Amino acid sequence: MQMDVFLTSPWIPAEWIRAHGLQPRGIWSAETFQHGPWPLSAGVCAFAEAAVRFAEARTNSAVIFSTACDQLRRGFDTAILRGQSRAFLFNLPATWQTAAATQMFRSELERLGQFLLAIGGRAPSPEVLRQDLLQSSRTRKRLLESASASSPRGFAEAVARFHWDGAFSPLQPAAPTNHIPLALVGGPFLAPHWKLLDEIEAAGGRVALNATETVECSLSPTFEFEAGANHPFDVLVHGYWDNIIGVFQRPNTRLYSWLKPRLASRHVRGIVLWHFTGCDLWRAEAQTFRETFGLPVLLLEASGEPGAAPREINRLQAFVETLR
Amino acid sequence: MNTSPRKLNLDEWDDRYEQLRRDGLREAGYGGPLRRHVVREKDFRLQQLQFDNSPAALRLWNFLLTENERLHQARANGHKIVGTMKDLGTVPVMAYALPGVRAFYPDGAWWTPCLMECSDKLLQQAEAMGIDASFCPVRAMLPAFENGEHFPQPDLLVCSTGAVCDDFSAIAQRLEHLGHPIFWWEIPRRRQPAPGEMACALPGNLAAPKIQVDCVRTELQRIGKALGHLAGKTLEDDCLAAGIRAANQARRLLDSLRRTVYFAPAAPLPALEMLVAEMLAIHFCSDREETIVVLDGLLAEVQLRVRRNQFIVSAEAVRIFWVNPVADLRAMNLLEELGGRICGSDYMFTHALDLIPENLPPLEALARTALADPMVGPTSDRAMRIVRECQAGHAEAVVVSRIPGASHCAREGEIIREIVRQTIGIPAIELEIPPVCDALLPSLGSRLQALVETARDRRTK
Numbered sequence: 001m002q003m004d005v006f007l008t009s010p011w012i013p014a015e016w017i018r019a020h021g022l023q024p025r026g027i028w029s030a031e032t033f034q035h036g037p038w039p040l041s042a043g044v045c046a047f048a049e050a051a052v053r054f055a056e057a058r059t060n061s062a063v064i065f066s067t068a069c070d071q072l073r074r075g076f077d078t079a080i081l082r083g084q085s086r087a088f089l090f091n092l093p094a095t096w097q098t099a100a101a102t103q104m105f106r107s108e109l110e111r112l113g114q115f116l117l118a119i120g121g122r123a124p125s126p127e128v129l130r131q132d133l134l135q136s137s138r139t140r141k142r143l144l145e146s147a148s149a150s151s152p153r154g155f156a157e158a159v160a161r162f163h164w165d166g167a168f169s170p171l172q173p174a175a176p177t178n179h180i181p182l183a184l185v186g187g188p189f190l191a192p193h194w195k196l197l198d199e200i201e202a203a204g205g206r207v208a209l210n211a212t213e214t215v216e217c218s219l220s221p222t223f224e225f226e227a228g229a230n231h232p233f234d235v236l237v238h239g240y241w242d243n244i245i246g247v248f249q250r251p252n253t254r255l256y257s258w259l260k261p262r263l264a265s266r267h268v269r270g271i272v273l274w275h276f277t278g279c280d281l282w283r284a285e286a287q288t289f290r291e292t293f294g295l296p297v298l299l300l301e302a303s304g305e306p307g308a309a310p311r312e313i314n315r316l317q318a319f320v321e322t323l324r
Numbered sequence: 325m326n327t328s329p330r331k332l333n334l335d336e337w338d339d340r341y342e343q344l345r346r347d348g349l350r351e352a353g354y355g356g357p358l359r360r361h362v363v364r365e366k367d368f369r370l371q372q373l374q375f376d377n378s379p380a381a382l383r384l385w386n387f388l389l390t391e392n393e394r395l396h397q398a399r400a401n402g403h404k405i406v407g408t409m410k411d412l413g414t415v416p417v418m419a420y421a422l423p424g425v426r427a428f429y430p431d432g433a434w435w436t437p438c439l440m441e442c443s444d445k446l447l448q449q450a451e452a453m454g455i456d457a458s459f460c461p462v463r464a465m466l467p468a469f470e471n472g473e474h475f476p477q478p479d480l481l482v483c484s485t486g487a488v489c490d491d492f493s494a495i496a497q498r499l500e501h502l503g504h505p506i507f508w509w510e511i512p513r514r515r516q517p518a519p520g521e522m523a524c525a526l527p528g529n530l531a532a533p534k535i536q537v538d539c540v541r542t543e544l545q546r547i548g549k550a551l552g553h554l555a556g557k558t559l560e561d562d563c564l565a566a567g568i569r570a571a572n573q574a575r576r577l578l579d580s581l582r583r584t585v586y587f588a589p590a591a592p593l594p595a596l597e598m599l600v601a602e603m604l605a606i607h608f609c610s611d612r613e614e615t616i617v618v619l620d621g622l623l624a625e626v627q628l629r630v631r632r633n634q635f636i637v638s639a640e641a642v643r644i645f646w647v648n649p650v651a652d653l654r655a656m657n658l659l660e661e662l663g664g665r666i667c668g669s670d671y672m673f674t675h676a677l678d679l680i681p682e683n684l685p686p687l688e689a690l691a692r693t694a695l696a697d698p699m700v701g702p703t704s705d706r707a708m709r710i711v712r713e714c715q716a717g718h719a720e721a722v723v724v725s726r727i728p729g730a731s732h733c734a735r736e737g738e739i740i741r742e743i744v745r746q747t748i749g750i751p752a753i754e755l756e757i758p759p760v761c762d763a764l765l766p767s768l769g770s771r772l773q774a775l776v777e778t779a780r781d782r783r784t785k
Contacts, residue, residue, distance in 0.1 A: 008415075042726075043734035067513045070490040070731040077703045078735055081742065093729040094485040095510045100542040104512060114518070178669055250485040250493065251500055279733055280459060284494030286452025288501040304715070 003120055007032065007057070008051050009066035010163065011244050012090050013236055015136050016109060018166065019129040020121030020313035026082035026163030027051060027063065027215045028188040045071035045278035046302065047188055055079040062086035062119050065113070067096075068248040069281055073220040097239070102299045105241045109233075127275055129232040134196065139168045140219045146171045147216050148266055152184075152197040159215050160191060177201075180323045181208035181267050185276030186258065186282045186290070187302065188214045193274075195307030196300075200272070203313070204260045205320040208266040209261060212274055217245045218260070247281045256292055263293055270323050271297045271314070296323065329629055329636045331374040331594060334358060341376055349379055352614065354390040356473035358382065361389045365388055368441040369760070370586060373689050374657045376597045377634065380621035387441075387618050388600055391428065391610050392475050398610070399476045404554050407478030408607065409496055410488050411511065413676025414694040416607035421567025422555040428610045430481075431492070433465040434472060435771065437759040438652050444473075447759070455498060460730040461651050461759050468503055476674075480554050482504050482547060485699035487513035488729040507550055509543040513537050526575045526696040528676035528709060531605040541691035548687065564686035570612055572679050578605055578618040579677065580588060584626045586667045586717050590635035592626040595666040596656040601650065602669065605676040642779040643667035645719040647740060651727055652761040659723070662769060663776045667717035670710055674698050703736045707743035714748055722752035724773070728759075751778045 002023040007014060014024035027033055034050040035121055037158040041049075048071035055063040056079065065076035065087060067113050076089040091108050093101040109262040117123065139162055147155055150171040182205045184197075189212035197207055223239040225232075245258045263271075275282040289297045298319040308316065333342055341349075343355040345453035346551035357373070361367040366388060377380060379740050399405055406427040408415040419427035438461075439446050449467035451457065454503050468474040483496045485508045500506045548559040561755070581601060601622055608615040629635065645668040650656060675696040681689040698706040701735050714722065721743050724737040733756075741752040753775050755768055 073513055074735040077739060081739055091512050093509050093510050100539050101510055105540050252497055280490040280494045284498055
């Protein structure tokens with residue numbers, strides 16, 4: 001049986017894990033990732049804390065943390081201190097416009113490969129990697145093509161499934177409604193939070209763009225082989241590196257460039273900024289979203305309960321009402 | 325005239341200043357009575373502080389409190405101003421290697437709400453700009469950039485990113501969105517070299533993989549080009565090497581000062597002045613040469629006091645190692661009022677205290693120094709240095725001071741306290757200190773008192 005390798009960020013290439021004969025899993029797609037109230041202490045990001053606790057409990061699996069945020073970076077320190085030996089910290093550069101950053105991403109992938117070998121993975125064959133990249137690219141493309149026409153919940157579930165086992169789940173087109181189109185933008189969107197999409201519909205809104213970290217924008221890596229000349233590892237590196245859309249990037253203009261046409265084409269009238277307690281990176285963007293896109297922004301805090309907390313639903317309802 | 329060391333409040337300093345003047349005190353151009361900073365700059369917090377009574381301390385305070393004024397003057401004199409953010413100690417060494425360039429940390433605005441007792445309203449203005457109280461007080465720099473009432477607008481703004489605090493990174497990104505272009509450079513999270521991997525020794529008994537050092541060196545090279553462009557002069561290696569030697573001169577002085585004060589049987593200089601003196605290391609308070617003079621004066625003063633067996637805090641005081649800078653300077657006075665003294669510190673920039681290697685190509689040396697930043701590596705590395713310095717300074721307790729809203733504070737305290745307890749078994753506590761801590765003084769005081777009592781109690785066992 002293949003060992004599960006849980007990824008804390010969609011920007012750590014799952015295809016690279018599979019090429020080593022191991023099973024990549026988006027940690028956010030795991031049903032057991034978090035149940036019940038968040039175990040919070042002052043200033044700690046709820047998602048990072050859940051990742052640390054998950055790593056502690058799953059000693060037969062590996063967990064790949066990323067440096068995309070300080071909280072996960074330091075969460076890794078805690079996981080190591082608590083004895084998780086199959087944890088790896090992937091240095092994801094924040095800058096993206098220099099050769100040094102590209103080189104760092106590439107070398108981190110090589111280092112990750114060494115780690116995967118050390119925990120029982122096999123040396124990746126270029127052909128296996130190539131086939132996996134092509135398959136992954138097709139699935140990503142199919143999912144993206146159905147993004148705007150599918151039901152918000154169905155799409156979120158299908159993307160989560162893709163991050164869980166790489167599979168494509170056929171999507172049903174959404175029934176036309178006159179609900180107010182909204183964008184859901186922000187941090188990781190976990191299975192218990194899918195209910196929020198129903199709650200938004202019940203409030204009279206509809207998520208026309210799910211730009212949380214783990215849903216639509218997480219599909220942006222694309223892998224193109226030019227007449228079979230490229231080495232699959234190079235295609236993997238550039239497929240990810242050239243397409244990362246992260247709030248953590250500096251500058252984070254790629255995020256804005258990605259959002260702008262989609263907000264317009266999907267006629268979005270308001271942004272719900274979804275964030276975890278203690279997440280500075282997303283919360284700090286609220287005002288810039290307002291200024292850049294000229295849209296109202298509602299900050300909504302992720303809770304440990306399914307969907308949103310009652311107080312948050314109340315705010316959501318009021319937000320949608322103001323947009324009618 | 326020989327005056328015993330003691331602490332003075334601002335009123336007492338007025339008299340002391342007059343007396344020093346009568347006795348022929350010679351001051352730098354930025355000198356004057358401390359009171360004027362309250363009157364002119366609205367630095368009201370000075371009225372709540374206790375200061376060392378030496379002319380050397382007076383010079384230190386005047387140097388610190390005139391920084392913005394001196395920067396404006398430098399701008400008027402045609403100097404180029406570089407705002408360097410977050411790296412705490414590396415880029416300024418490069419900037420000061422070029423003639424006519426001064427670097428400062430806009431991050432330093434985090435002390436403005438404290439000094440002005442929030443009368444500046446910077447924190448409220450930051451909230452109106454989308455950065456609320458859940459972020460670190462460094463958010464004060466946002467409105468300071470916008471209103472121009474504090475530091476001058478930099479000609480170049482440089483910020484390290486990657487392995488940095490989320491709150492700072494988010495605030496800096498907000499700043500850029502507001503129209504202040506930023507030159508971002510990557511500082512990767514430092515890691516241990518893997519077995520067989522090419523490794524480099526770093527200051528502070530650390531090591532990093534060569535590939536990380538190469539990455540940082542390449543980034544510093546980019547910065548060097550930008551600085552050279554600004555200065556109209558290429559930043560050549562010999563120039564940078566001279567800059568490193570000058571920076572090391574300040575670092576050597578600071579090292580002597582720290583050793584003299586922290587290892588003395590009793591404290592010859594208060595914790596507050598030591599905190600300010602240590603801060604000079606990161607960007608020389610916008611004047612490298614004067615920093616050396618100020619530190620020289622302080623060192624001479626404490627050496628004299630030690631020779632004379634004159635101290636400002638008694639030998640009975642509990643020896644405390646302090647982690648992280650305090651948002652309210654008053655906290656350093658409080659510790660001493662409650663029977664503690666500082667015997668070691670990690671104010672988040674120990675890499676700016678360590679000597680920069682002079683036997684390496686200059687950019688390589690700076691890259692290694694930047695990677696030795698305690699905030700970019702594993703918290704356990706930082707904790708182990710704290711442990712070593714606790715042992716060297718015979719610390720009896722550790723205080724980890726939390727900075728409100730700072731992302732690194734969410735976890736590091738727990739890890740540091742755990743490692744300190746496991747390795748040397750001394751008590752450690754965490755305290756959160758807001759920019760003006762008056763309302764929390766009773767609870768802060770009782771926590772510190774409990775720590776001091778616990779540490780004292782351990783002496784008798």
